[in-house]
Amino acid sequence: MNVALDRTAPAETAQQTKARSRRRLACITSGSLAAITLLAFTSYWLTTGRYLETTDDAYIRADWVALSPRVAGYVAEVEVADDQPVNAGDVLVRLQNRDYRARRDHARAGVAEAQAALAAAQASRQVANERIYQQQQAILQAAAAVRSATAEQHRTELDMQRYRGLVRDDAATVQRLETASARATQAQAALQAAQAALREQRSQLAMAKARSAQADAELHQHAAALTRAQAHRQLAEQDEQDTVIRAPITGVVGQRRVRAGQYVVPGQPLLAVVPLQQAYVVANYKETQLARMRPGQPVEIRVDSFASQPLQGHVASFSPASGNVFALLPSDNATGNFTKIVQRFPVRILLDTPLQGPKVLPGMSVVSTVDTRPAEVADAH
Structure with a gap:
């Protein structure tokens, strides 16, 4: 028995030695x-990880337009169906336009x-202006007649005095004096x-000017x-x-919501047009994540519907205030029971490439990750 035990002892010792070696190697x-993993994680964290800001409080948005009629009337025809693609300028709805x-x-x-x-008023003003011109010429003629009559009156007065x-000297007859006196009177x-004719013509000129002023007033009217x-007419054409x-x-x-035969009024919602190709992302980041964010920084976007196909975008702009400021009933922290809550700010993110493949629809939830590394650090890696 002792010999057998002595023979098995070296074998067990060798097996234990091999086991210890394997454990030591493991x-x-x-x-x-672990050291390599830690070094890799540390390197990743120092070069990339600490610069990435992620949030799942993000959604696809689009600036869709709700269409309403500007005039009231009965719907004659609806030329589009639900979920139908349309181009800018396509006819969507026609209203009955007989009245318009x-x-x-x-x-x-x-x-x-x-x-x-207006044409008649312009003609009347032209006639009035011509009448003024005629009266001015008539006044010139009457003034010339006055000057002629004055000269004749002066001549006959001198003749009468001479006769x-x-x-008186008996050099002429009384008849000649009477004739000269008659001519002077004439x-x-x-x-x-x-x-008198000159005064009348001047009065006629004043009347012509008054008629001209009246014609001008009628022309302006x-x-x-x-x-x-x-x-x-423009309003009627616009309504039509x-x-x-x-x-x-x-x-x-x-x-x-519109159907043929329906009566609609201005401002009533009929349908909406959603520009899917202009979709963007609104990500609500915590205020503590905005320190290094800048417009233009790259963003990785993973839509929950197809998370395995990430999209690329960039930061476009930041909201001027937190969501709480724009809330219908903003919270009032000026109370004794104050609890500090980290606020979130909407960040607008635009997609870099046109949407292809999976359909990205407004309202979808996404996870956005902003790379806030400085340009020189990003280029180095």
Whole structure:
């Protein structure tokens, strides 16, 4: 028995030695792996990890447009279906436009009438101006007649005085004096008539000027009436054009509530157009994560619907205030029961490439990671 025990002892000792060697090697290997892992993690953290800011409080957004009619009326035709892609300018809804066409035609007729009245007023002003010119010429003629009559009256007065002297000296007959006196009286009457005619022509000129002023006033009045009629026509034409509702942007139809035969009023929501190709991300980062964030920094975006296919984007802008400031009922911390809460600020992130492959829809949840490394550090790695 002792011999057998002595023979097995060396074998057991060798096995224990091998086991200890294997354990030592495993410990050394695991320690080395742990050290390498720690070094790799530390290197990653120092060069990259500490610069990455991540949040899952982020969503896809799009500046969709809700369409409403500008005029009231019955819907004649709805030319789009739910979830249909449309381009900017495509017709979406048509309203019955019979009444608006009639109003447009009535307004156009009003413009034509106002234009005719304006043309008549312009002709009247032209006639009044011509009348003023005629009266000015008539005044010149009457003034010349007054000067002629004055000269004749002066001549006959001198003749009469001369014949009086001749009659006194018996060098002329009384008949010649009487004739000269009669001519002097006639010349005086002709002068008075010429002066009266001059006054009448001047009065006629004043009346012509008054008529001209009246014609100018009527012209301005008709010009204003034409402007008013043109404004009414423009409004009527716009109303007639507004019976056709077009897509303001390129996108996809959503929230279609309008149906043919429905009566709609201005401001009533009919449908929405969502610009999917202009989708962006709004990520709500904590205020403690914004220290190194700047516009233009790269962002990795993982949509929950297809997290295995990350998208690339960049920081576009920051909200001017936290979400609590814009809340309907912002919190008032000026109380005795104050609890400090880290605020979140919306950050707008734009996608760098057009959306391809999976459909990115507004409202989807995403996880965004902003790389806040300085440009020189990022370029070095």
